[in-house]
Amino acid sequence: MGEEGWSVQRRMNxxxxxxxxRKTVVDNITFxxxxxxxxxxxxxxxxxxxxxxxxxxxxEYPLTVNDIRIAKYxxxxxxxDKHGVEHVLDVKGYETREWKIKRLLMYAVHxxxxxxx
Numbered sequence: 001m002g003e004e005g006w007s008v009q010r011r012m013n014x015x016x017x018x019x020x021x022r023k024t025v026v027d028n029i030t031f032x033x034x035x036x037x038x039x040x041x042x043x044x045x046x047x048x049x050x051x052x053x054x055x056x057x058x059x060e061y062p063l064t065v066n067d068i069r070i071a072k073y074x075x076x077x078x079x080x081d082k083h084g085v086e087h088v089l090d091v092k093g094y095e096t097r098e099w100k101i102k103r104l105l106m107y108a109v110h111x112x113x114x115x116x117x
Contacts (some may be wrong), residue, residue, distance in 0.1 A: 007055060021093065029057070036091040039117050052087075055079040060087070061112075063105040070073045070114055073102045075114065 021033035025043075031037040032110040048053045059078040088106070092099065095116070103114045112113045 033091065033093065035093060035117075039077065039089070039091050043079065047079070050082065052079045052081055061088075061106060061110060063102065063109055065105075065109065070105065071102060073106055073114075086112070087115060088112050089117055092117045 021035075024031045024034045024037040026037040026040055028042070031040060040057070042049050043052065043055055047055045056078045057076065061073045061075070062069055063073055075088045076091045077087075079087050079089075081087060090099070090103075106112050106114050
């Protein structure tokens with residue numbers, strides 16, 4: 001491969017999303033950012049220690065008001081603590097306007113306060 005082709009391939013592998021995050025792979029799972037991948041590792045340690053259970057990624061919640069589906073919300077992580085309390089967690093570097101609205105809708109529709117990391 002010529003020098004020019006290598007350069008193009010290298011740039012493609014180093015692309016970032018619009019918020020500057022780089023996709024990161026941990027446990028054969030691709031995360032949207034290194035911060036999200038680090039949080040996954042931290043939660044997996046807590047799960048193995050028995051502090052949390054039922055750890056899931058990318059759980060989707062419908063945001064429906066008066067039988068009208070307004071949007072859907074997909075969290076980064078969902079789990080239960082040792083007291084059975086559900087936790088919904090989103091890893092954020094920047095809170096967009098859309099995110100703030102969906103966080104409020106999650107509380108209004110499901111009674112869930114989304115935590116951020």
